[in-house]
Amino acid sequence: MTTVYERAALPRPMRERRRPRPSPAGLLPALLWAGAGAVVALWWYDTRSVVGLAGWLTDAGRITGLLCGYSCAVLVALMARVPLLERRTGSDRVARWHAMAGRYTVCLLVAHVTLILFGYAAQDGAGLVDETLSVVFDYPDMLKATTGTIILVAVGITSARAARRRISHEFWYYAHLLTYVAVFLAFFHQLALGSDLVGNAVARAAWYVLYLGTAALIVWFRLLAPVRLNLRHKLRVESVHREAPGVFSVVVRGERLDELDARSGQFFRWRFLADGMRWTSTPYSLSAPPRPDLLRITVKALGDHSAAVGLLRPGTRVWAEGPYGALTADRSTASKALLIAGGVGITPLRALFETLPGQVTLLYRARTAEDLALGGELEAIAKWRGARVLYAVNGADGTRPRFTAESLRETVPDLAEHDVYLCGPPAMARDLYAALSAAGVPDRRIHHESFEL
Secondary structure (H helix, E strand, C coil): CCCHHHHHHCCCCCCCCCCCCCCCCCHHHHHHHHHHHHHHHHHHHHCCCCCHHHHHHHHHHHHHHHHHHHHHHHHHHCCCCCHHHHHHHHHHHHHHHHHHHHHHHHHHHHHHHHHHHHHHHHHHCCCHHHHHHHHHHHCCCHHHHHHHHHHHHHHHHHHCHHHHCCCCHHHHHHHHCHHHHHHHHHHHHHHHHCHHHHCCHHHHHHHHHHHHHHHHHHHHHHHHHHHHHHHHHCCEEEEEEEEECCEEEEEEECCCHHHHCCCCCCEEEEEECCCCCCCCCEEEEECCCCCCCEEEEEEECCCHHHHHHCCCCCCCEEEEEEEECCCCHHHCCCCEEEEEEEHHHHHHHHHHHHHCCCEEEEEEEECCHHHCCCHHHHHHHHHHHCCEEEEEECCCCCCCCCCCHHHHHHHCCCHHHCEEEEECCHHHHHHHHHHHHHCCCCHHHEEECCCCC
């Protein structure tokens, strides 16, 4: 079925111009490691000598504590959804950096607590339990720091892959927000007890700048910017359309949506203010080029929330955050492109198929022909822009077509001269990445963004 959205959009060919923008993907990690180096230099400057077992343990606790404090600020800053990172580097890469920072933070935290307690116990000639009780209850701001430590470790446990499989996304999401509380509670003991900060006015001022700057990013991009977006653009569900078994498109109407500067291939985090859905914010890609008054997403029922999308009523209020993601025409470096979609991964690539400049081929993988969502639109787009759309579905006996370097070169003989955009299940994306590399496609021309956030 052709929706209101497509009847207005399909008759006119669209192209998005490439807007080359430098990505901070290479610079940011270097800056973060340079910050860690500055923290180590601060400890080195303030450490005149280390004597005895107690000294070694205590000083090791100091350096891990400083690095943990720095890592906490980095961890929270990477949660701020800063557009410079989310739209140029890619949300999936930022999420990986955040996950890595989380692992570093928890490891440094455990090391700091362990080393400091053993060091203080050795220094005072006391038992470990007695020393722990003394530190927690007698030292300034340590009760708050202990509470923050427990919260941060608990958040780390729930973020482990094995735990994520056993808990709901909603529980994980709201537990994750407690990271802000944990870092806030732990901040004060750093200034009260951190010997490298207590006697060094410059270091203390830098620490305030680090944490206040991080807090400003969170307040602006996680709170104020979304409030402004939704008050200004007044998003509501326009219509809902079934595209394939368990797959629905939702058209969202709003005001002055061109001001969002959304691009084909990007996504928003959507919260539908309907019963049972208002407490969940989920990332869904735009499945058609954004218009000044309409946005469209296409969702496959993979869980309770996504299944409820098909039941949304016109007029339902929508709370959105974004746009996010870097899977756009800005990544294009060649005049030819191959788009490879798997299942519901067709959504961002359908929008790119309509707007990506140059010669474009789309390869769409699905279990059955019935699962090929948006097929009518893809055929219409291919017809008026002179592009190719190819399908790969399971055989009658369930045999899955394999993507190999040889089969890809047969499909696209000059494959190495193409940009390749991938979107699909992680296992499929990994296999395709290996096959494309074996087929001679340079890494810089393979563009993939995971939406498992």
